[in-house]
Amino acid sequence: MVAVAWYAWHCILLLAEVYLRVGGGSYSDIGLRLYGRWMQYAVISSIVLAQIGGCCAYTIFVAQNWRSVFNAVGGHRAQLSTEFWIVAQAAVFVPLALIRQIRYFAPVALVANVLIIASLGYLLGFDVWHIAAHGPAPFANYNPARFPLLVGTAVYSFEGVTLVIPILESLHDKRGFARVLTIAITLCLGLFVCVGSLSYLTFGELVNPVVLLNLPDTSAWTLLVQLLYSIAILFSMPLQLFPAVRIMEDMMFTRSGRDHKYVKWQKNLFRTATVLLISLIAIYGADRLDNVVSLVGSFCLVPLSFIYPSSMHLRAVARTRWVRAKDWALIVVGVLTMVYVTYISIATWGGGGGDLPPS
Template sequence: MDAEATVQTPTKQSNNNNNNNNAKATTIGNEEGAVSAVAAKDNENYHPPTSYLETIVHLFKGNIGPGLFAMGDAFKNGGLLLAPVLTVLIAIVCIHCQHVLIACSSKMRLQRGDAKCADYALTVEQCFELGPPKLRGWSRTMGRLVNVFICVTQLGFCCIYFVFISTNVQQILQAYEIKVDVRLVMLLALAPVLLTSLITNLKWLTPVSLFANVCMILGLAITLYYALKDGLPEVRERAYWTNGSQLALFFGTAIFAFEGIALVLPLKNAMRQPRQFESKLGVLNVGMFLVSVMFMFAGSVGYMKWGEQVGGSLTLNLGDTILAQSVKLMVSAGVLLGYPLQFFVAVQVMWPGAKQLCQLQGRSLAGELLFRTLLVLLTLAIAELVPALGLVISLIGALCSTALALVFPPVIELIARSENNKGPGIWICLKNLVILLLALLGFFTGSYESLNQIIKGFKQLH
């Protein structure tokens, strides 16, 4: 799947109703042929489509990263009773918003007669462009804003991946009395991260994502074994709920964990049969249900076992045994191999503009590889500056993930369902208003508290 193939240029809606109806009739039911149709037009940009299983592997990896192992810290900030309830609520709302995004993108595709669904930013742009007249002037601005949030979020994930990998590897080395600064470990991780990030195709990334999933699941299983083997403390030893500032940090970490909304449309478009993505037993529902169960289990067991001492990653509580070190190495490998999937989305958004700016023609593989290398170096530089794992996770989650996961989908649904000067309906308005209020509450409180804690951390260092 190529960046050029997924970032499309908006065109004006046809004024000819007959042509528009014919376009709709032609495109309905043809999603499965979209990849082939694009390939026929441009063989240079063609990449083999992915199957149901390949796509669910990518979805799984896109949502299982440092956020999974940070759920113990999230439950510490939420409380043993309140955190599970809030996690289920956030999961339901996030999955619903992903379906809303897909539905709006499909509606825009039918209205415009396009061969395939647009990406996230272009879907937002098209909804504003074809929405109420007063909002049409905002279309380009909103599309660009979404792209900015996507790039900041995905590259933020990549920075956190560097921090996660280096923190765990540093603990492994310390267990063997090898003292190495965490920033030096980040430099050592650069080579494998860079090599995997030069893979330019989702289908070619499937074996990488599959191996990463195996590492993460085995790592989680052994981590939970460590937590459960000697039994868990009494429930009364843990906080059942917490105060407002801690809940803000919980929200940021939890929303960060459900980090895959920017991957939804690229994964759907890359499928051989795209309708299998959002069906009842499709990739999205099945994959996200399994992901949510893993988050709940990791968070509740991790907090029950280690309480207030639970680390920003559960692996940091495992100790110095050989098996514990192997788990840290395994999970670090899984996160490292998940880096290119998160990185793929940012490149997909940024490369077409960079290519145009540099006036490069054709596929320009050498130019793309150089661009990818520079972006990897940028994420490494940012990670070197802010190595506070738990707080960075909360900040990225509260600031950017919230906007993408919970703000833009309800906004574009309200616009897309407003037709012929009629509103979207009272229930749609109420439902989206509740989602937006939840998002704004988490956005402001989570961002403020995360920044406050990061500033305090810097003051303590100096």
């Protein structure tokens, strides 16, 4: 986690340096300026796939929490599947996906952040109490078969490179960007390590990819936390999908739906179809959330977060032999990580690859 945090931090600074050197432009525009159309399309494709993949992971997460809450409240008499809750969730997700103005998501995003912070506080409190009362659960220091999934998950956790340029454009004093970035990533790293390690010490080998499902479902507080956290993630999904939909619409439609109702309904159908596609993918990966997250992290976000920024820095900024060698090293490590972790994420998908060797 520390290594991936440093990797993400460094590559974000590389992209910021490239942005300032070439004189602005979007992420894909910078790729176009430095390498041509193929880099522009590569950046756009990675952004779209990453946003859609993130929505798939969110959908599975919410569905699993809703299933747990409903089954507990119903006394486990009616066991509705995760797939059912994915379909039910689509009924909520579709109207939210039709919202055109991103500013409407601001109040909802603020409420979602508050709910997430409160839920994580409850989880950490439970972990500390349980370890103090019962001691740590038996644990393994290293799992060679599934360790690569952690690499993809860590990359997914520190994804944020697509926000670099919008943040830089909004800053009055761009010199403070590195300091703010360092503080933000350090806080995130501390939170991720605490939640991951304490929850594993609490539940041991029984730990669930969605750790909230490990909490005792006999507690009203646990059910409330699961419900509120899942609602927070549900309302975060339209914000996650928004950039991908806008990019695809700009490529598919030449006219605005504001003045042409027919075009507007075409876009509505396209957004609805996108949500249904996300639901279908989520149904396929309903029981493999850890693999879904790792696959999104390795195949979509490793290029976006590590390979592209290093490549752009190599072309636009690097002048000394040491800097060029460092950029090449970052590119090679990124490519090897993408290929290897993507392979492991797919190879262990069916559940039968638990003893798969790492090489």
